[in-house]
Amino acid sequence: MMEKEENVLFVVAIILLIADFFVVFFLNVIPKIRLEKGNIVLNLNDIYIEPGYHASKLYSDMTNKVIVNNNINTKRIGTYKVIYTIYYNGQAYQKVRYVSVLDQTPPTITLKGSNPAIVCPKKTYEEEGYESIDNYDGDLTKNVILKNNTNHILYSVRDHSGNFFSIKRNIQYEDNEEPVITLKGGNAYSLYIGETYQEPGYQAIDNCDGDITNKVTTTSNLDTNKIGSYEIIYEVKDSSSRTAKISRKVVVLGPKPSNGKIIYLTFDDGPSSSITPELLDILKEENVKATFFVLNRGSSLDYLIKREYEEGHTVALHGSSHNYKQIYSSVTAFFDDLSIIQNKVESITGEKPMIIRFPGGSSNTISRFNPGIMTILTKEVKARGYHYFDWNVGSGDSGEAHTADEVYHNVIKNLGNNNNIILMHDFGGNYKTLHAIRKIIQYGKNNGYTFEKITMNTLETHHRVAN
Ligand code: ZN
Numbered sequence: 001m002m003e004k005e006e007n008v009l010f011v012v013a014i015i016l017l018i019a020d021f022f023v024v025f026f027l028n029v030i031p032k033i034r035l036e037k038g039n040i041v042l043n044l045n046d047i048y049i050e051p052g053y054h055a056s057k058l059y060s061d062m063t064n065k066v067i068v069n070n071n072i073n074t075k076r077i078g079t080y081k082v083i084y085t086i087y088y089n090g091q092a093y094q095k096v097r098y099v100s101v102l103d104q105t106p107p108t109i110t111l112k113g114s115n116p117a118i119v120c121p122k123k124t125y126e127e128e129g130y131e132s133i134d135n136y137d138g139d140l141t142k143n144v145i146l147k148n149n150t151n152h153i154l155y156s157v158r159d160h161s162g163n164f165f166s167i168k169r170n171i172q173y174e175d176n177e178e179p180v181i182t183l184k185g186g187n188a189y190s191l192y193i194g195e196t197y198q199e200p201g202y203q204a205i206d207n208c209d210g211d212i213t214n215k216v217t218t219t220s221n222l223d224t225n226k227i228g229s230y231e232i233i234y235e236v237k238d239s240s241s242r243t244a245k246i247s248r249k250v251v252v253l254g255p256k257p258s259n260g261k262i263i264y265l266t267f268d269d270g271p272s273s274s275i276t277p278e279l280l281d282i283l284k285e286e287n288v289k290a291t292f293f294v295l296n297r298g299s300s301l302d303y304l305i306k307r308e309y310e311e312g313h314t315v316a317l318h319g320s321s322h323n324y325k326q327i328y329s330s331v332t333a334f335f336d337d338l339s340i341i342q343n344k345v346e347s348i349t350g351e352k353p354m355i356i357r358f359p360g361g362s363s364n365t366i367s368r369f370n371p372g373i374m375t376i377l378t379k380e381v382k383a384r385g386y387h388y389f390d391w392n393v394g395s396g397d398s399g400e401a402h403t404a405d406e407v408y409h410n411v412i413k414n415l416g417n418n419n420n421i422i423l424m425h426d427f428g429g430n431y432k433t434l435h436a437i438r439k440i441i442q443y444g445k446n447n448g449y450t451f452e453k454i455t456m457n458t459l460e461t462h463h464r465v466a467n
Contacts, residue, residue, distance in 0.1 A: 120208035194457030270426035271304035363463030
């Protein structure tokens with residue numbers, strides 16, 4: 001019995017061994033395909049490289065019988081199949097490899113404008129623009145999300161595959177530019193002495209504050225009564241204390257050349273109570289300004305000097321005494337005499353007159369008792385800042401003319417087309433001039449003349465010195 005059981009066990013073992021052999025045999029009879037690396041993940045636009053495969057049946061290699069097919073497009077996201085097929089006994093044996101093409105590249109954001117952006121204090125940043133491009137989705141600009149923070153703006157975007165990108169634009173709050181001042185009419189200006197400077201205008205613009213023209217301050221050393229070159233300086237400061245400075249050069253030229261017919265009525269040797277008041281009345285009625293070269297006629301007539309001044313005429317100096325022997329005896333004597341009347345007029349009008357007329361004129365011959373004195377004095381008065389005026393139209397009212405008619409005709413026959421400085425007198429009793437003056441004025445007005453008083457800016461008329 002024991003022996004029989006052993007035999008049965010032996011037979012079973014043999015049967016199992018044979019069965020196993022057949023199992024192995026049948027498995028190996030089917031062609032088998034084996035893939036290297038299995039499934040694969042690729043990025044967009046990667047190149048798919050076949051990782052390799054093997055095929056065999058029993059122990060014979062069939063790799064070269066394998067047909068490989070795939071529809072991989074690495075330009076498109078997707079999962080693709082690579083199919084490995086082998087035909088055997090009219091039967092197809094297949095193996096599949098899965099290839100996934102993924103977009104793993106984030107989009108980009110490009111900021112237009114500046115980064116960091118400089119923004120004026122207290123102003124808000126004005127977006128300068130941006131652009132987002134994704135390698136797969138294309139333009140994603142509309143998907144960009146902006147988040148404003150105090151000192152920066154965060155731009156972020158996500159593509160359809162979930163890839164994320166963000167970029168910061170930093171904001172710096174500061175005014176980094178000076179204002180700009182622009183001078184209208186250019187930065188050079190010229191005028192004739194005595195004319196009024198007319199500011200041509202200016203504008204100040206600041207990048208942050210805008211128009212700050214009303215904050216411009218000007219400083220100037222301009223003296224329109226003195227020939228020379230001057231400067232007007234324009235300065236402005238913006239709210240960040242940045243300053244701008246610009247200057248305009250102003251040139252004060254000499255006296256304006258006369259290009260019209262001008263009459264300067266001048267009256268020497270006054271004032272007098274018999275002539276001056278009525279003369280002033282006529283001038284007032286005719287609205288004409290004249291020039292009075294006054295003498296020191298005593299304090300009782302000071303009111304006439306005052307009236308001349310207050311009515312807008314020029315009070316100029318003739319001398320104190322009109323005594324030729326005395327005033328032309330020496331330079332000192334001349335200026336001593338002149339200073340008496342100068343001080344007197346200044347005390348009456350408050351202004352120190354610097355316009356003079358030599359008694360007898362600078363061409364007088366009566367001073368020849370002191371040869372050369374007029375040559376010296378004409379230079380000396382200039383050196384001391386005086387302007388002296390002779391005349392170029394005589395009225396003859398202190399000489400050959402005996403009637404108002406003669407005075408009138410003497411004047412009008414000598415009138416020229418430029419500056420006419422007419423010599424007349426308002427000494428006591430000179431009625432012929434008083435009675436001629438209205439006619440002279442009317443003649444002038446009817447013939448295109450304007451009447452002006454002498455000022456420090458009037459072109460000087462000088463005689464030739466004759467001593
Ligand atoms: Zn005189």
